[in-house]
Amino acid sequence: MKVAIIGAGPGGLMAAEVLSAAGADVTVYDRMPSVARKLLIAGRGGLNLTHSEPFERFVARYGAAAPRLKPILEAFAPSALIAWAEGLGQPTFVGTSGRVFPKAMKASPLLRAWLTRLERQGVVIKPRHEWHGWDEHGRLLFAQSGETVHVTADATILALGGASWPKLGSTGTWVDVLRARGVAVTPLRPANCGFTAAWSETFRDRFEGTPLKNIALSFHGETVRGEALITRAGIEGGAVYALSSALRSALDHTGHATLMVDLRPDLSHADVLAKLARPRGSETVANFLRKTLALAPVAVNLLRETHGKDLSLDAPTLARHIKGAPITLTGTAPIDRAISTAGGVALDAVDENLMLKAMPNVYAVGEMLDWEAPTGGYLLQATFATAVAAARALLASERHTASR
Numbered sequence: 001m002k003v004a005i006i007g008a009g010p011g012g013l014m015a016a017e018v019l020s021a022a023g024a025d026v027t028v029y030d031r032m033p034s035v036a037r038k039l040l041i042a043g044r045g046g047l048n049l050t051h052s053e054p055f056e057r058f059v060a061r062y063g064a065a066a067p068r069l070k071p072i073l074e075a076f077a078p079s080a081l082i083a084w085a086e087g088l089g090q091p092t093f094v095g096t097s098g099r100v101f102p103k104a105m106k107a108s109p110l111l112r113a114w115l116t117r118l119e120r121q122g123v124v125i126k127p128r129h130e131w132h133g134w135d136e137h138g139r140l141l142f143a144q145s146g147e148t149v150h151v152t153a154d155a156t157i158l159a160l161g162g163a164s165w166p167k168l169g170s171t172g173t174w175v176d177v178l179r180a181r182g183v184a185v186t187p188l189r190p191a192n193c194g195f196t197a198a199w200s201e202t203f204r205d206r207f208e209g210t211p212l213k214n215i216a217l218s219f220h221g222e223t224v225r226g227e228a229l230i231t232r233a234g235i236e237g238g239a240v241y242a243l244s245s246a247l248r249s250a251l252d253h254t255g256h257a258t259l260m261v262d263l264r265p266d267l268s269h270a271d272v273l274a275k276l277a278r279p280r281g282s283e284t285v286a287n288f289l290r291k292t293l294a295l296a297p298v299a300v301n302l303l304r305e306t307h308g309k310d311l312s313l314d315a316p317t318l319a320r321h322i323k324g325a326p327i328t329l330t331g332t333a334p335i336d337r338a339i340s341t342a343g344g345v346a347l348d349a350v351d352e353n354l355m356l357k358a359m360p361n362v363y364a365v366g367e368m369l370d371w372e373a374p375t376g377g378y379l380l381q382a383t384f385a386t387a388v389a390a391a392r393a394l395l396a397s398e399r400h401t402a403s404r
């Protein structure tokens, strides 16, 4: 069986591994000069492969897509992903938050060992092949150094990714190609993304790139502890990403969303009030807040942004402001800087084996499918699991055909 896999990210390479291990003739095409660039970037801040929480809670992280993904994740569970990484010589550990990382933290040693295995299994990788769809004979069409290349295959696996960080190769140009073939695709949207806020010029110039450490963010009854980063256009970072799906949806529906920042989440309102009750003497409010509550300049100035230039000298009011600084978000930051993509090939447009209903023998896997999840290893886990599911289903259908 000759299989063309398009997209050499973690999804495409995992499908290639499963298929080639069973003897399929596999070629992986990618538009970039080298493979898995997003996986390598993902490893820059510590490659979070998966999560160790109980399975039911794990599956629930995929929201509306959870019922469809559950059997797929059961068939290639976090434990299987950990065993796979360890089989490639990359032992893992569970971080304090329950997230699972390779001990090496980076993706590069894992990718090196993986590519060696794929080569041994006969997988051919063709970089610099940009896919443009199918020709009138149903052959796959690629552009390679100005030339058009036509490829025939018994089956095709599309693993083209979403549209975040497009400079790494995933640009979402496949959306129009598939829609033209009658495949339903939900618009691609930023997920795990930042948001825009109308900072004053002074705040923006002074604090762009400054982290707000050890804060809690709240929106619609959900509170997340962590860190955020002030950007020129607004705010991003781990704690923001965790609320990004709800924030994006509020902005879509109502045009506004207010993110509440607790600048001292480890202290109760009463504790803050008690500290503010100390005599201030001749100190400026900013200095007083730095000394009594360890509020960094960015935090003090965020209070000025959210509650007015002149900070209240009334302790109960100031305590309330410190425990709840409202940031008015004006929009979603562009998808280019988002960690992942929401939207994609509608789950109704694929069968239970992830084959496109409109195009027999063409499968879609990974982030190009319409599911989203927070950061925490859920993105890679679902990418790998959907790739395994499609590859196994393809092998099963081939065996079925051969036995008839």
Ligand SMILES: Cc1cc2nc3c(=O)[nH]c(=O)nc-3n(C[C@H](O)[C@H](O)[C@H](O)COP(=O)(O)OP(=O)(O)OC[C@H]3O[C@@H](n4cnc5c(N)ncnc54)[C@H](O)[C@@H]3O)c2cc1C
Residues within 6 Å of the ligand: 006, 007, 008, 009, 010, 011, 012, 029, 030, 031, 032, 035, 036, 037, 038, 039, 041, 042, 043, 046, 047, 048, 049, 050, 129, 130, 131, 132, 159, 160, 161, 162, 164, 165, 168, 169, 170, 171, 172, 173, 174, 338, 339, 340, 365, 366, 367, 368, 376, 377, 378, 379, 380, 381, 383
């Ligand atoms: C900064 C950052 C950090 C991240 N950290 C983590 C993390 O720690 N844990 C986690 O779980 N997830 C993380 N992610 C997300 C994770 O990297 C992605 O979910 C994952 O890479 C998706 O895999 P994929 O194979 O579906 O798509 P991709 O990795 O995007 O691969 C798709 C491939 O298809 C190729 N392609 C696209 N269009 C074409 C075309 N027309 N022709 C030919 N080739 C094409 C691209 O060049 C690319 O190589 C992170 C993402 C970013 C941006």
